Amino acid sequence: MPKVSDDYKERKKASLYESALKCFGEKGYQSTTIDDITAHSQTSKGLFYTYFKSKEELYISLMDERTNHTLSRLNESFKTISSAKEKVHELFSLYKKASLTEEWRNFIRVQIEFWVHSPRLERARDVVTSRYEDLYTGMISRIIEDGKAAGEFKQEIHADVVANLFWAFIDGICMHYSVVGENYAYEAHFKATEEMIMNYILIQPEKQKA
Amino acid sequence: MPKVSDDYKERKKASLYESALKCFGEKGYQSTTIDDITAHSQTSKGLFYTYFKSKEELYISLMDERTNHTLSRLNESFKTISSAKEKVHELFSLYKKASLTEEWRNFIRVQIEFWVHSPRLERARDVVTSRYEDLYTGMISRIIEDGKAAGEFKQEIHADVVANLFWAFIDGICMHYSVVGENYAYEAHFKATEEMIMNYILIQPEKQKA
């Protein structure tokens, strides 16, 4: 079955990515075997290795790919929004919405495991540092700065600290949610978190009255 | 005679716990071998299995033990504090202080890995659920309720939500910190987080005045 279209190969690879994500989420990276992944993808062990150099390479490139993908989707969402405040609100809405699916919780579990592993895997460290550190935090940081410049946010807040905290809170909530499961009132939690952060950064209109 | 023997056994076991924690933090649970642990503890593989039924049992009971220990230390700290607000402040101080040591970051890494694993290990789920859910969150929840009753905190806040968020934030920050390492401005982050939460729960006397 040779000479196969690039599109076909793309789909094969995507299917392996998806299977890997599923299995990593269910059993963890280390406990997932190549057989698990290929069985889930309905292919053979051998074929796996024409797409990926090793299990580790799959892991890194999977996380890299998903992280990039999420990032560009976030950036996409911001295109039509001009207000910094609205952008922050949009972020919370997106996470609130995403959190509904089991697939999402699965992804979160994989992501966190990847993070915790990352200090021990050189290439993972790169992904975490360059993607998370630079891009994710940078994105929020820029929004905050924009909000400060536009007079929406307080001048005294530190954009970097808020950006870091934003992701720390999101990840903390997601982690708890992914562990606790259905019983976790994630909607109420996201709502309260949004309030806390907005309180912290927004110039409060009621203060004007006083 | 049995007294001495028991004491000796207790120390052996404590030493194995300590070694396990060290290794788990450095290499991860799965990558740590029994040999790693016993070598670090200067004992033999055989002895290990007189103390623990399996590697998994060690894992669970280690985490159980540490979680209990931390919990009682926290409760201890609260004994001399009567105000709810001060208790919350004390919590932040404790975490800020602890974060300084590498040993602590190591523990955080193990803890988070344990959490992420927990949905896949029945006994781990129990520990996480009963210890974290019930005790950790319950402890904060009770403080909040006390604060509400004492007129320190707003009536409209949900104690459970705040308690959950408190741990979610702490864990999120710690996770990022343990991954990012030295460059993470954890003190500034803890400070800002404390402000956000206090803002959210405290009845603000100064606003009334203004």
Added chain:
Amino acid sequence: MPKVSDDYKERKKASLYESALKCFGEKGYQSTTIDDITAHSQTSKGLFYTYFKSKEELYISLMDERTNHTLSRLNESFKTISSAKEKVHELFSLYKKASLTEEWRNFIRVQIEFWVHSPRLERARDVVTSRYEDLYTGMISRIIEDGKAAGEFKQEIHADVVANLFWAFIDGICMHYSVVGENYAYEAHFKATEEMIMNYILIQPEKQKA
């Protein structure tokens, strides 16, 4: 039409032989993969299997072909030489000359590996036995007998023993040379070996005079 096709096929096959020889010499038979060979030949794995039934079949037929080829070249060289002594001298000259090229050392390595493998591969055993035993040794043996009949060589020498030793010495030197590499003074070794053998078989005219 079939002529052109056949010619094309012949060239393809020759190219595969050449690539195989190169790779076998560099990495060894077992460590050479079909991919190595086809990549070096710029063809596909599929095509390989239209020319050869298996990797082993290629190995056998490659060695068979090269052995035959070498044999006929040797015989060719003898056509214009009538004296047995000159023929033996020519043999040494040929090997001395050949030894200069890296390509040749490569071939020697492959040949020796093939020999050592041969007791374990039925078909290889055939090639070694029928080609080497019968033809190579036979060729020398006949030259020796001719020399004896012509009064050039001593009557008491055993043609078979000398023929076998001739190849044993050549192979021994070549093997050491192929392992030791550039530092091996192969020319001096060939020269001394020729002297030893000539001394052993030649009727020494000068001794009579003295």
Added chain:
Amino acid sequence: MPKVSDDYKERKKASLYESALKCFGEKGYQSTTIDDITAHSQTSKGLFYTYFKSKEELYISLMDERTNHTLSRLNESFKTISSAKEKVHELFSLYKKASLTEEWRNFIRVQIEFWVHSPRLERARDVVTSRYEDLYTGMISRIIEDGKAAGEFKQEIHADVVANLFWAFIDGICMHYSVVGENYAYEAHFKATEEMIMNYILIQPEKQKA
């Protein structure tokens, strides 16, 4: 079954060495599996790895050990012999005697395969170079020099060339023998080779007469 005597371990290791040698000779290094070796030694795969870091390490250390062992046995044989000529004769006798056993032919096959592999295995190259180059050839070279000094051997011969050729001839004969098997008249071959070499190096008494 712990706390086992050093002697016991020594025997275990020796048994693994012996099994490995047997299997390598029969199937070749690459085709021999760890299971082959441990099955022959009646142990388990796991135990193998407490004695050897890897299959390759076993290979190298096996060859190193055998080479050293042979070398010291040769040196031992020379202790009671003072004449250089007698030493050379002793060498031929030893090889003639050894050649009788199938075990010996097996060893030769392994040795030659090791040599041919050696350019591709860094550690093997070391063993071949330092043991063969330095010790084996050096040993013969020194005997030749002694013979020259004692007036037994011709002054014009090059000790190094003769030493190298000695081993080249031995290895060439052994290689052919190990391939051809029972039908190879090794005794006649060794006898003729000894004559050739002796002729080449000895000062001939009959020349004195003339």
Added chain:
DNA sequence: GATGAATGAGCGTTCATTCAT
């Protein structure tokens, strides 16, 4: 009790071979 030798299931990875296109 304390040790560490012994076991073997299990996993990542390779590669000769097949065959649909």
Added chain:
DNA sequence: TATGAATGAACGCTCATTCAT
């Protein structure tokens, strides 16, 4: 005819666990 995707048996190596001493 030519390609290279697909397969899966096989192998090197690891490691939790057992148990003889």
